[in-house]
Amino acid sequence: IDAEYLDISVPQKAYRVESYRSRGKVSKSLDASLRTYFVNACDFVNPTPEGDAVNDIAQVSDRTFLAKATPHVLDLYGGVIAKVLCRSGPVIVSDELPNGGYRLVIGYRQRSTQGFYSAMSDLYHYYSMYSSRKYVEQFSNGVTIISLYLDLAKHAKKLTHSGAGSSSTSSNASPVLSAAIPHASIDECVAQIKKEASLLFCIPNTPFQTLFKTGELSVQEAVYANVGWIFAQHFLNRLGSEYATLAEILDPNDATDVEVLAKLKKRLRQETFTRELVLDILLRHRELIKDLYAHFAHVHYVSADSGSAVSKVADRLKADLHVSLSMTRLQDQEPLSSDELRLKITRVTTNDHDAMVMRALLDFNEHVLKTNFYQPTKVALSFRMDPGFLPAIEYPTKPYGL
Known part of the structure; x- marks a missing residue:
């Protein structure tokens, strides 16, 4: 999805993504969920905004997104867009949801990074978190916004580092950074993800990515x-x-x-x-x-x-x-x-x-x-x-x- 759609998106040809994770499992014998991805070409209200229209979310949005978004989401995204247009790096904000989870919103300029969408998945998985929903919205002013709805995994993997590559699982374990931190709250995990997202933005893929995915090395x-x-x-x-x-x-x-x-x-x-x-x-x-x-x-x-x-x-x-x-x-x-x-x-x-x-x-x-x-x-x-x-x-x- 990154290489085929997101990394190449520009105002003239952009793609938005919606992803959903099933609440149930694939089967009684397989402890895995089903995730679906919907990719659509963007249809912007104003494909070539100028002047004040560049900062107007009602002008630069995709029509489907505009029809579904709540006033709160439009206000949140509008604020992120305004900050992205004033800087070169990513803008990262989060807010707590009524169900106890978190929404993490990351805005950045189109084509300013590569493989970032999948790299973020590796990052929150490292902290034994999962996303129930993921959205990638493109805007005709050259801004991309990723929105992740995060919560703790019910059976979080506890990482240990007694030896290279060693790991064990515990049904009651909380997400951890290393064996030095046996328990961490969702607030701490989200705060750390926000910190480390900027590292992934700069270098989303390295030859050491596999060691990060398996928990042998942290992002840093x-x-x-x-x-x-x-x-x-x-x-x-x-x-x-x-x-x-x-x-x-x-x-x-x-x-x-x-x-x-x-x-x-x-x-x-x-x-x-x-x-x-x-x-x-x-x-x-x-x-x-x-x-x-x-x-x-x-x-x-x-x-x-x-x-x-x-x-x-x-x-x-x-x-x-x-x-x-x-x-x-x-x-x-x-x-x-x-x-x-x-x-x-x-x-x-x-x-x-x-x-x-x-x-x-x-x-x-x-x-x-x-x-x-x-x-x-x-x-x-x-x-x-x-x-x-x-x-x-x-x-x-x-x-x-x-």
């Missing part, structure tokens, strides 16, 4: 692993001291020597650690990824979410703000220091290649000065870095910033 850990994968590809020092010695011996003024050195450098960088090899190493060391993420998060999540001073905590308590699920996990999990991580990487990895890749993620952690990783509104991930980790032989002129 999976996205962090993807960032580390990209970082390692670019900045692993793979030339070594032998290359430096050879560079000193050869004549930098000799065109032939320079060409040979350039070819050797290219071969060392491309063939020693391919994209596939780096990815395979990361996938094999999931527990190290979790440790490295905790090391990263204890610096940047705390400063982004609750301030870096103890006084900020008191201010939050006075304001009666609830600590997020991910913050609760970080508070319950004592992170390893850089030295402890280096020792663990050496102990856990079985060869030099694995150790180099995992140490590259630690280098990344130690040189990030600032990031928007935990900011709720963003369209891309950004990291301001101290360039001190760059090897002098490859970067003879040290950049001011990276």
Whole structure:
């Protein structure tokens, strides 16, 4: 549905989606529900709005949606549309329903993300929630709105991380972020989903998506692993001291020597650690990824979410703000220091290649000065870095910033 209809939608050719989940089960022997999807081409009231009509939901809506929507929904969507048109990133709001569930509404500009609809399903499933109804509405002013009606699954899956890939089920378990949070309320889960939706908006699909779907990594850990994968590809020092010695011996003024050195450098960088090899190493060391993420998060999540001073905590308590699920996990999990991580990487990895890749993620952690990783509104991930980790032989002129 994402690739065929939603990702390609533009005002000139857009598709709306309605999805419903059955209340009963498929059969007595199969504990599964039936979900139906209805996809329709949009028929806008005003296909080419101009001026004030751009912000008028009665003008930019699909006729079928306009006929079904209640005044409250029109008012809610109208407010989301107004905010989307004023920014580049997603707008995420939620409200509690009379039945105890939640409605999560996400607005964004058309074609500003890909695979987001299915990625959101993976996200709320991770927290053992389900959607009774899902709607995707398109508008002729270039806005898409996803509306999810969420509630707790009756038989929530409880995730444990005693070993890679291990899991168990409990009929009374509440949705959890990890074993560090054995119980979480629907309010906490929805609040965390709202926080993590912006990460999925930026990077909805990664090679680590399967680990997220199975609950082995959280959204934040999976996205962090993807960032580390990209970082390692670019900045692993793979030339070594032998290359430096050879560079000193050869004549930098000799065109032939320079060409040979350039070819050797290219071969060392491309063939020693391919994209596939780096990815395979990361996938094999999931527990190290979790440790490295905790090391990263204890610096940047705390400063982004609750301030870096103890006084900020008191201010939050006075304001009666609830600590997020991910913050609760970080508070319950004592992170390893850089030295402890280096020792663990050496102990856990079985060869030099694995150790180099995992140490590259630690280098990344130690040189990030600032990031928007935990900011709720963003369209891309950004990291301001101290360039001190760059090897002098490859970067003879040290950049001011990276």
